[in-house]
Amino acid sequence: MHTTAISLIELGAVFFGLGVLGRLAWRIGISPIPLYLLGGLAFGSGGLLPLQGIDEFAHLASEIGVVLLLLLLGLEYSAEELFTGLRRSWTAGLVDIVLNAAPGVAVALILGWGPIGALTMAGVTYISSSGIIAKVLGDLGRLGNRETPVILSILVFEDLAMAVYLPILTALLAGASFVGGLTAVGVSLVVITIVLLIALKFGKYVSMVVDSPEPEVFLLRVLGAALLVAGLAAQLQVSAAVGAFLLGIAISGSTAENATKLLEPLRDLFAAMFFVVFGLNTDPSTIPPVLGYAVALALVTTITKLATGWWAARRQGIARMGQARAGAALVARGEFSIVIAGLAVAANAVDSQLAALATAYVLLMAIIGPLAARLVEPVARVLQRTVRPAAAE
Amino acid sequence: MTPLPGIGTRQDFVSRGGRRIGVVTTRDGKVELIVSKQDDPDSCVASIPLTIEESATLATLLGAPQLVSRLEEQTGITTRQLPLAPGSPYDGRTLGDTALRTRTAVSVVAVVRGGTVHPSPRPDFEFVAGDMLVTVGTTEGLNRAATVLESG
Numbered sequence: 109m110h111t112t113a114i115s116l117i118e119l120g121a122v123f124f125g126l127g128v129l130g131r132l133a134w135r136i137g138i139s140p141i142p143l144y145l146l147g148g149l150a151f152g153s154g155g156l157l158p159l160q161g162i163d164e165f166a167h168l169a170s171e172i173g174v175v176l177l178l179l180l181l182g183l184e185y186s187a188e189e190l191f192t193g194l195r196r197s198w199t200a201g202l203v204d205i206v207l208n209a210a211p212g213v214a215v216a217l218i219l220g221w222g223p224i225g226a227l228t229m230a231g232v233t234y235i236s237s238s239g240i241i242a243k244v245l246g247d248l249g250r251l252g253n254r255e256t257p258v259i260l261s262i263l264v265f266e267d268l269a270m271a272v273y274l275p276i277l278t279a280l281l282a283g284a285s286f287v288g289g290l291t292a293v294g295v296s297l298v299v300i301t302i303v304l305l306i307a308l309k310f311g312k313y314v315s316m317v318v319d320s321p322e323p324e325v326f327l328l329r330v331l332g333a334a335l336l337v338a339g340l341a342a343q344l345q346v347s348a349a350v351g352a353f354l355l356g357i358a359i360s361g362s363t364a365e366n367a368t369k370l371l372e373p374l375r376d377l378f379a380a381m382f383f384v385v386f387g388l389n390t391d392p393s394t395i396p397p398v399l400g401y402a403v404a405l406a407l408v409t410t411i412t413k414l415a416t417g418w419w420a421a422r423r424q425g426i427a428r429m430g431q432a433r434a435g436a437a438l439v440a441r442g443e444f445s446i447v448i449a450g451l452a453v454a455a456n457a458v459d460s461q462l463a464a465l466a467t468a469y470v471l472l473m474a475i476i477g478p479l480a481a482r483l484v485e486p487v488a489r490v491l492q493r494t495v496r497p498a499a500a501e
Numbered sequence: 502m503t504p505l506p507g508i509g510t511r512q513d514f515v516s517r518g519g520r521r522i523g524v525v526t527t528r529d530g531k532v533e534l535i536v537s538k539q540d541d542p543d544s545c546v547a548s549i550p551l552t553i554e555e556s557a558t559l560a561t562l563l564g565a566p567q568l569v570s571r572l573e574e575q576t577g578i579t580t581r582q583l584p585l586a587p588g589s590p591y592d593g594r595t596l597g598d599t600a601l602r603t604r605t606a607v608s609v610v611a612v613v614r615g616g617t618v619h620p621s622p623r624p625d626f627e628f629v630a631g632d633m634l635v636t637v638g639t640t641e642g643l644n645r646a647a648t649v650l651e652s653g
Contacts, residue, residue, distance in 0.1 A: 184506075184507045185506050185507055189504065189506040189507070192504070193506060238507070242507065242508065246508075249545060249547070249548035250544065250545065250548075251505065251508060251509075251511070251525045251527075251533065251535075251548060252511055252513070252523060252525045252533065252535030252537075252545045252548050253543055253544045253545055254521075254542070254543040254544075255543055255544075256505060256511075257503055257504070257505055257506075257511070260505055260506045260507060260508065261506065263506070263507070264506045264507070365528050365529070369529065426543050427541065427542075427543050429541050429543065429544065430541070430543035430544065433543075433544065
């Protein structure tokens with residue numbers, strides 16, 4: 109009984125602390141993710157206050173957090189949206205991949221982390237945080253802007269890219285050889301095509317399995333199905349996260365919307381746990397050696413995302429200010445960079461410094477992203493004002 | 502209609518003055534009225550969340566005048582403003598004297614004089630040159646009414 113009491117107190121303190129941090133974060137206009145990570149760093153090994161007794165629960169909760177993060181990422185866009193997104197924005201999507209994966213690859217190779225480290229870092233620097241971006245666009249009243257569909261279609265493309273990338277990454281992390289890796293590429297392409305086709309043609313049957321008019325029954329079914337699929341996927345050496353993600357894509361229509369609404373609070377809870385645990389498992393003393401790389405990477409990938417958004421918006425005939433806004437909106441990285449780094453760290457297939465670099469990088473980007481989106485207009489206006497008189501002379 | 506993947510849809514149009522006006526509908530049914538900036542039509546000067554009642558009110562405010570034109574399309578009834586020019590035989594006489602209603606089946610719903618509106622004038626309402634009569638009737642009826650007011 110005594111230990112249960114202590115565990116409850118510890119857990120309560122953690123959640124309450126995260127709540128305070130989250131409130132603080134939105135107050136100052138940034139995402140709470142970096143503060144959760146910092147919270148984890150503070151509690152973890154080498155930190156201020158090591159947590160004991162709840163580590164088992166924390167570990168499981170963080171696994172559920174990853175499953176929910178990716179389930180909701182899959183639920184976010186319908187199969188039709190993914191297909192039209194692929195058709196309309198594949199060029200912008202490719203520019204996005206090339207520009208934003210390259211810096212990650214370069215740093216991984218410089219640090220000698222090998223091809224698997226490079227593939228992991230490519231994902232970390234490539235994937236924007238759709239959660240932070242959607243929130244920021246809504247907060248800044250930019251949903252009606254003309255560049256917003258451009259931003260969203262790039263996010264849709266990244267979503268699809270994840271569907272291909274994650275199975276490949278997990279297969280390689282599990283120690284597959286080069287040939288095995290190629291097989292994984294083939295298999296994952298086939299699997300994602302099948303899942304998309306199922307979602308498009310038979311989505312209502314998948315939805316029927318989980319759907320229910322009773323919110324609690326529905327919640328239990330969706331959550332149950334997600335954990336079942338995730339567990340089975342993990343058994344088959346495809347990561348749990350990938351399974352949940354594909355299930356999310358297969359569920360469609362109003363079921364998907366309702367599921368999103370129901371699961372969002374749960375996701376926020378468990379995802380917060382995930383960030384804390386990731387921070388817990390990162391030794392703060394490993395960060396300073398890679399901090400320089402993290403800052404350099406942050407600067408470069410801020411510019412590359414700006415360029416991506418600028419290019420994509422310009423192709424859609426959007427004026428200069430809109431191009432700048434599109435670029436700045438895409439800068440934020442967050443949850444999925446950490447998920448990717450977490451997968452790699454959990455598989456013990458990469459250099460231990462990678463976790464430190466990813467943590468430092470996301471700490472920076474989750475702060476820079478929302479700030480960039482907010483500050484882009486005043487900055488661009490000042491730039492225009494200083495450039496125009498100069499041009500007039 | 503522009504899809505906003507993961508969020509909802511945007512429906513908008515560009516007004517004659519170059520402003521983009523429209524509505525963003527989120528997946529969970531929330532509605533936002535958007536109005537673009539004058540100097541930057543890509544962005545929005547305002548994005549106003551509306552409840553269902555509020556959007557209904559706004560729709561009525563904007564839609565009511567359209568009802569009149571729809572009435573015209575469907576029933577042939579139309580409104581017109583007819584001037585009472587100086588030299589009209591009815592300058593200084595009453596609405597009853599014109600017998601507009603009996604002769605042309607046109608109703609006078611209001612008289613505008615010097616910027617003020619006199620709604621629903623009675624038969625003893627006395628006209629003065631320069632009055633503007635707001636009338637309702639069929640197109641031929643209105644044409645005849647215009648002739649009556651001009652030359653009796």
